Amino acid sequence: MxxxxxxxxxxxxxxxxxxxxxxxxxxxxxxxxxxxxxxxxxxxxxxxxxxxxxxxxxxxxxxxxxxxxxxxxxxxxxxxxxxxxxxxxxxxxxxMASPVELLPHVAETLETLADGYTIALITKGDLFDQERKLAQSGLGELFDLVEVVSEKTAETYRRIFDPLEGGVGAAMMVGNSLKSDVVPALEAGAWGVYVPHELTWELELAEEPEGAERYRRIEDLSGLSRVLDAGK
The missing domain is CATH 1.10.150.240 (Putative phosphatase; domain 2)
Known part of the structure; x- marks a missing residue:
């Protein structure tokens, strides 16, 4: 790390x-x-x-x-x-007009990391709706790269991360879906950090990749800095 x-x-x-x-x-x-x-x-x-x-x-x-x-x-x-x-x-x-309510520790975590890393947003969903939510979130300026993709696979992560400094091996994906955010990122050779949410769509459920060297779990985004510090 x-x-x-x-x-x-x-x-x-x-x-x-x-x-x-x-x-x-x-x-x-x-x-x-x-x-x-x-x-x-x-x-x-x-x-x-x-x-x-x-x-x-x-x-x-x-x-x-x-x-x-x-x-x-x-x-x-x-x-x-x-x-x-x-x-x-x-x-x-x-x-499509629902308010954007940030989860705990999101803004401060992104602001803390923005000076030291390339910060990317990789999400599935409707392009118009995701653009709306990003604009209303107030977080847009913190991202160096925004990708709205049709699926999140190992190939998706390689395509996005490989052109960046250090490539996929120097990248980390953080998300609440083991199936979409964590497992395929690990398969691609990146780090995968799981942040469980109390509500998860059934189609996004998967088993935790216990024992995977590059896998981490945190309870909310405040734990990400501790993961990064521990890996130095």
């Missing part, structure tokens, strides 16, 4: 809250369809629709909204009222 040059951060539920808005909207959706299916059944059907739709529509609010509409049509055998479809669209629009 003495040769670390680049520290990259995930955005949603690493820098600011996001999953809570998806869960609140899904709860509202279940209430709208309560006469047609049980809540647990609707949860499974939405998740199935999301899995199918990611490869077509990517990640983010728009894809989630389309998955809810598709689920509503399916569970009602096509009889879902237009008024319910409109409420689902309105709920998606509200999500």
């Amino acid at each position: 003495n040769h670390l040059k680049t520290i990259a951060f995930d955005a949603d539920d690493t820098l600011w809250h996001t999953e809570q808005y998806f869960q609140l909207t899904q709860h509202h959706f279940k209430m709208l369809l309560a006469d047609h299916a049980e809540p647990d059944h609707l949860s499974r059907r939405i998740l199935e629709a999301e899995k199918r739709n990611i490869k077509h529509f990517g990640y983010g609010v728009k894809s989630f909204t389309l998955s809810m509409i598709e689920t509503a049509i399916e569970v009602t055998d096509g009889r879902v009222p237009a008024s319910v479809i409109q409420q689902i669209v309105d709920a998606g629009r509200d999500m």
